[in-house]
Amino acid sequence: MDRKVIITVGKTHSGKTTFAKALEQELDHSLIIDQDNHAEFINTYYEKLLPEQGPNTFKYTITQTILEYAVKQTDYHLIICNSNLNKNGRLNLINYLKEQGFTSILVYFDIPEQTLRDRISNSNRSKAIFRTASNFDEVLDRQLDESDGTGPNDNEADFLFKIKQSEDLSNVIQSIIK
Secondary structure, three states: OOOEEEEEEEOOOOOHHHHHHHHHHHOOOEEEEEHHHHHHHHHHHOHHHOOOOOOOHHHHHHHHHHHHHHHHHOOOEEEEEOOOOOHHHHHHHHHHHHHOOOEEEEEEEOOOHHHHHHHHHOOOOOOOOOOOOOOHHHHHHHHHHHOOOOOOOOOOOOEEEEEOOHHHHHHHHHHHHO
16 A cells, blocks of 8 residues: 655644544545644643753654554554644655655645634634643744744655645645545
8 A cells, every 4th residue: 555644734723633634534544643632641641751941852752652653553644733844854754754655745734824813813722732832822923933934845745735725625635535
């Protein structure tokens, strides 16, 4: 079986999780790996183990362990549902999965900032994923500060899809399935 890895790229509240869940329903034999779930688990049960400063290496280790298990012990298509905004980290992930025989697909959520702000203001999402931020506006502000203004390019993966509005979701899902 030709395994696919679908990697979502986008800022908070851009629709990555909604997309991943919809894709999982349509793409037979697929699995979502969502780092927000890992963050919530750690914050709920292992808060004492969180690094006080710097990157959340504990969360990354858990995600890497789950990913490695899914790659080596299953034959699922993988839907990696994280922000994946760091280009070097994203390229390392793609290269590793290509070496494992996966076809790589990036789905870039290029949603206007005002739309994201509106979604945040109407959000009921759990804040249990936070380690340093106190709200999603802070997360978005940090992501905007760290962004170079460009998203993924065509050379990073086998396929690249861009989502600019909610109406694009079903077309992208159908293209991935085909």
